[in-house]
Amino acid sequence: MKRLSFLFQYIVNPKSVGAILPSSRFLGNKMMEGIDFKKAKYIVEYGPGTGIFTEKLIKNRNRRTVILLVENNKEFYSLLKEKFSEEENLFIVYGSAENIEEYVRDYDIPFVDYVISGLPFASLPEHVSSKILVSTTKILKSNGQFITFQYTKLKKAFIEQFFKKIDVKWEFRNVPPAYVFNCVNPD
Known part of the structure; x- marks a missing residue:
């Protein structure tokens, strides 16, 4: 069911979904x-999206850790609200990551340790990507990490404009294979 929903959303919204299948457990x-x-x-x-990374975050987090999800696809947002309705310290916003500074204020989040991203920067307009990345650097605490995946290294140089250090890992057991960028601005 998740795969069909994901495929349908890709067909309807290819620029915002960015993949035809959900990420693998390996990714x-x-x-x-x-x-x-x-x-x-x-x-x-x-x-x-359908919550593949969210499930791992919930499973591994300290129970007091606050997780804020930002989803701009109405179908995925509804799915996430239903799927995680019983979770404590988990908030779901229907909106754009461009407005993350507003959302963290709304939920009284003073800083962010980690931002995990499934956004398809290769298909987003550059001005949108820039706004998201600038806002991300503002909400991250000192040495906080922005962790994203991309299907190519094409956007690495672009992301380096916002983060001083990027470690890249490759996950070939995903369809398609993906690169994980772990980004940080060291003190």
Whole structure:
């Protein structure tokens, strides 16, 4: 069911969904590798889709850790609201990651330890990507991490305009294979 919903949303909204299938558990594991779940107090996820990464965040987090999901696809937003309705300290916003500064204020989140992103930067307009990345650098705490995946390295140079250090890992067991960018602005 998730796969059909995902495929349908890709067909209807290819620029905002960015993939024909949900991410694999292998990609999910690679996205979570750099997160210190014992210390993380606030985690934001952009474009959670059907919640593949969200499930891993919930499973591994400290129970007091606050997770804020930002989803701009109405179908996925509704699915996430239903799927995670019983979760404590998990908030879901129907909106754009461009407005993340407003959302963290609305939920009294003073800083963010990690931002996890499933956004397709290769298909987003450059001005939208820039606004998202500038806002992300503003909400992250010192040495906070922005972790995203892309299907090519085409946007690496673009993302480097906003983050001083990017570690890249490749996950070939995803369809299609993907690169995980772990981005940070060290002190």
